[in-house]
Amino acid sequence: MGLSGLPLGSLLGIFGAASALVVVLYILKLRRRAVPVPFSRIWDSILRDKQASELFSKLRRLLSLLLQLALLALLVTALGDPKPKEDLREGRHLVLLIDASASMKAVDVKPSRLAAAKAEAEKIVRGLGAADRAIVVQLGSVPTPRSSMSGDQSELLQAITAVSASDTRAELEAGLAFGRDSLRGLAHGELVVIGDGAYGDTSTLGERVSLEGAVLRFVPIGKSGRNLSISEFSVRRYPLDKSRYEVMLEIANLNDVPADVELELAGDGVVVDVTRLKLGPNERLPRYYQDLAGASRSLTARIKAAPGLDDLPADDVAYALLPERRRARVLVVSAGNTYLEAALLLDEYLDVSQVAPGAPLPDARFDVAILDGVAPSLGERAGSLLYLDPPADGPLTHAAPLEDFGFDTWERKSAVLRFMSMGDIQVAKGHSFKPQAADKVLGASDHGPILVSGARDGHRFVALGFDPRNSDLVLRIAWPLFVLNTINAFVEEDTGYVSSYRTGEVWRIAVPGSLASVSLLQPGGAKIAVPVSDGRAVYRGEHAGFYKLSGGPDDAPLGEFAANLSDLEESRIAPRKELVLAGKPASAVAIAPVSFKSDLWIYLLLAVIGISLVEWITYHRRVTV
Amino acid sequence: MGLLELFRPKSAPRRAEVRRAALFDDDFQKKLESLAIVSRRIFAGRMRADRRSKKKGSGVEFADHRDYAPGDDFRSVDWNAYQRFGRLLVRLYEEEEDLSIYFIVDSSSSMAFGDGKKFDQARRLAAALAYVGLANLDRVTIVGATDEVVSRMPTTRGKGRIFKVFEFLSELTPGGATDLGDAMKTFVAQHKRRGLAVLVSDLYDPAGFERGINTLRFNRFEPFVLHVVDHKEARPELKGDVRLYDCETGEEREVTVTDSLLDDMARAFDDYQKSIERFCTSRQVPYFAADVGMPFDELVLRVFRRGGFLR
Numbered sequence: 001m002g003l004s005g006l007p008l009g010s011l012l013g014i015f016g017a018a019s020a021l022v023v024v025l026y027i028l029k030l031r032r033r034a035v036p037v038p039f040s041r042i043w044d045s046i047l048r049d050k051q052a053s054e055l056f057s058k059l060r061r062l063l064s065l066l067l068q069l070a071l072l073a074l075l076v077t078a079l080g081d082p083k084p085k086e087d088l089r090e091g092r093h094l095v096l097l098i099d100a101s102a103s104m105k106a107v108d109v110k111p112s113r114l115a116a117a118k119a120e121a122e123k124i125v126r127g128l129g130a131a132d133r134a135i136v137v138q139l140g141s142v143p144t145p146r147s148s149m150s151g152d153q154s155e156l157l158q159a160i161t162a163v164s165a166s167d168t169r170a171e172l173e174a175g176l177a178f179g180r181d182s183l184r185g186l187a188h189g190e191l192v193v194i195g196d197g198a199y200g201d202t203s204t205l206g207e208r209v210s211l212e213g214a215v216l217r218f219v220p221i222g223k224s225g226r227n228l229s230i231s232e233f234s235v236r237r238y239p240l241d242k243s244r245y246e247v248m249l250e251i252a253n254l255n256d257v258p259a260d261v262e263l264e265l266a267g268d269g270v271v272v273d274v275t276r277l278k279l280g281p282n283e284r285l286p287r288y289y290q291d292l293a294g295a296s297r298s299l300t301a302r303i304k305a306a307p308g309l310d311d312l313p314a315d316d317v318a319y320a321l322l323p324e325r326r327r328a329r330v331l332v333v334s335a336g337n338t339y340l341e342a343a344l345l346l347d348e349y350l351d352v353s354q355v356a357p358g359a360p361l362p363d364a365r366f367d368v369a370i371l372d373g374v375a376p377s378l379g380e381r382a383g384s385l386l387y388l389d390p391p392a393d394g395p396l397t398h399a400a401p402l403e404d405f406g407f408d409t410w411e412r413k414s415a416v417l418r419f420m421s422m423g424d425i426q427v428a429k430g431h432s433f434k435p436q437a438a439d440k441v442l443g444a445s446d447h448g449p450i451l452v453s454g455a456r457d458g459h460r461f462v463a464l465g466f467d468p469r470n471s472d473l474v475l476r477i478a479w480p481l482f483v484l485n486t487i488n489a490f491v492e493e494d495t496g497y498v499s500s501y502r503t504g505e506v507w508r509i510a511v512p513g514s515l516a517s518v519s520l521l522q523p524g525g526a527k528i529a530v531p532v533s534d535g536r537a538v539y540r541g542e543h544a545g546f547y548k549l550s551g552g553p554d555d556a557p558l559g560e561f562a563a564n565l566s567d568l569e570e571s572r573i574a575p576r577k578e579l580v581l582a583g584k585p586a587s588a589v590a591i592a593p594v595s596f597k598s599d600l601w602i603y604l605l606l607a608v609i610g611i612s613l614v615e616w617i618t619y620h621r622r623v624t625v
Numbered sequence: 626m627g628l629l630e631l632f633r634p635k636s637a638p639r640r641a642e643v644r645r646a647a648l649f650d651d652d653f654q655k656k657l658e659s660l661a662i663v664s665r666r667i668f669a670g671r672m673r674a675d676r677r678s679k680k681k682g683s684g685v686e687f688a689d690h691r692d693y694a695p696g697d698d699f700r701s702v703d704w705n706a707y708q709r710f711g712r713l714l715v716r717l718y719e720e721e722e723d724l725s726i727y728f729i730v731d732s733s734s735s736m737a738f739g740d741g742k743k744f745d746q747a748r749r750l751a752a753a754l755a756y757v758g759l760a761n762l763d764r765v766t767i768v769g770a771t772d773e774v775v776s777r778m779p780t781t782r783g784k785g786r787i788f789k790v791f792e793f794l795s796e797l798t799p800g801g802a803t804d805l806g807d808a809m810k811t812f813v814a815q816h817k818r819r820g821l822a823v824l825v826s827d828l829y830d831p832a833g834f835e836r837g838i839n840t841l842r843f844n845r846f847e848p849f850v851l852h853v854v855d856h857k858e859a860r861p862e863l864k865g866d867v868r869l870y871d872c873e874t875g876e877e878r879e880v881t882v883t884d885s886l887l888d889d890m891a892r893a894f895d896d897y898q899k900s901i902e903r904f905c906t907s908r909q910v911p912y913f914a915a916d917v918g919m920p921f922d923e924l925v926l927r928v929f930r931r932g933g934f935l936r
Contacts, residue, residue: 031868032866032867032868032879033866033867033868034867034868034869034870034877035861035863035867035868035869035870036738036869036870036872037738037858037869037870037871037872038735038738038739038829038871038872038873039735039827039831039858039871039873040869040870040871040874040878041829041831042890042893042894042897043869043878043880043890043893044878045893045896046889046890046892046893047878047880061866
């Protein structure tokens, strides 16, 4: 035991002065309070028999003085802040990396792995010495510090309480790097990983992360690793019949025993299909549901297995969102184009108006205008423009007339050319374009660009450098796809719509308009602001479920999307008993007994208060005076 | 007007007046008029009154005959006796005289101890009994005594003089030490005419309560002891280490008061009261304990009458 507060000499001085004061006060207190009586002779008669009790009374008063001196001694000792000798050494610096990945939601230990990990972390914090400092870090897809490097137990315990599990994998490498950086320059650094050890292949982790002298410790959590999961889930509408859709999903049995699974598919909250499946050991079973109808917006897949086969409920549910169906208004300015009219008839969600060139234009606003061989100025009537063989005074300057040409190169990933093969299209005549710097060439012959996209005066356009009727394009399936892809790309209704994002990754969600930031309503109900960069909201999502975007002056709805864990590696939840880094296993954590705390002065003070309370009560009940 | 008007301060609140009037009202005063103080001895009176005396005179009760002497009133000659005996005999009648009643009110500091109820009780008793005496044409004298006779109301008679009694008692203030022996010596020296001596006191006499009573007895007064008792003094509200001091003598005692000590105190208080009663009884001195907690009219109208102090 040693003193970390005032030195012994000072304590003795304080005790001497204060005890002298106590003795003086005690002597003054011995002057009893005077009470008048009407006739003292009556008292004399009884006091004669009480002489023997006087000695006890004096002794009791002496005990009272000794009690006061004992209280003083306790107080002075508290000023010295006594501590066990082991607490007086230089303190450790701990980084508590609490695994908050999806696998920590497993319930093989009750109530969950995360709760068990937090309990272990609390034990470590309560066992910290007086000179020890620690920081609590939530280990998810990115390490998130929940506290500062502190010795304040209440702050650390509060930070542990704030740790919550996400639907992402734990990036141990990032966590160790963060811990190493946090401990840089600090003595006796220790990295304590508290988790199930399901961090994928860590054999080469030691080569990538250097701990720079910090000690790695590991607290294993978890008992068994039985799990069934939905590892993939996707949905899309049919391009030519958007009322119908198809679903692809994959179920994985990660157990060494076969499993019977009930798969439930719900659209907009209503069950649309229930299937019973039998999966072999470690089998991954893909399933396709084609030509489905009945859901207009959301889809949810859920699996149920026999008890004991599935310890992780987090990956038993998957979410997907169908692209929104909207009737697009299309203006066709054409002298008559049967192929074009036929292509537009294929999509029942198009509201087509046709006018002849030179005729008065309808006084309405259109999402898309298709200009067949003409390039009139439409002003604000149309949002986007598709030019078919535009004249020379159109949006693009003609470079050169062409004959007998085709697409030699084309942008395969372009939404306009999705699902299309342009290589064998023959064109009789046309012309190439001179695109501007900001324009994008989507297709070109060897003689120059023949399919260009860009923007003029705030209106997007796609221009085709030939009349389709002068080619065999109109005879191919690529023609209606080209027309409908272009319209869909203009109205943001992409057939390649992402039905769900993957948690733990950075999402880039297209946002209409020119907003600097949008609001994102998370599955848990929390609403956060998300920055918008290049027309896309950028956010790293950590929870599976449905998200809603809103923004603008009225916080108007901007769209919805879904997110899923969909990570087979994270679904492998078999816990590890040890964590090996660079061939060396992490050591165990030594936790000091909680019963004896280093802040002894608190107990001394409590003792003083307790004794004073007893003294106060007995004084007022006239027991000790 | 009730007797308690005596103790009513001029600026006393109306509620206090109502309470006191309830204790000592006009009805109670009328009841007092029908009472008389009993004296077991016959003392020589000075004036004609309702008390029998040893003198023969002009009363209505026949006492004796004597031989006629020249100058006697012919109306008192017993002519029947002359016919039988042939001698002129004169009828003698018992003279009815007044009785001297002395009220000795202890006005030491101990009487005003605490809330002063004992002193108030003593003055009320003295006033009530003095009214009884005045109503019976007795000669009433009131003195205040501590270790000496501190004040004295001149002898008076007739119930019309009750206001003098009230005035005297209201001006009587407590203070000083008790020494009834010395005070009674002074008293008997000042009052040659013997009579009833009603001692109204708590009898807290450091020199012994016996001395004062014996002084009255030995000087041929007929003492009555009205012992004013406050039982709150038997078990004071004390606890812990205290320094007790006598409110009269200032004597100090350091005491650690405990529950058992308070029990002993209650027993000692009771023993002291019994010792006084035993002393008085053994010397045929009428003794009455006037508890301040007892209703005043019950004390006067029942206890004193039952004890033979009043009739």
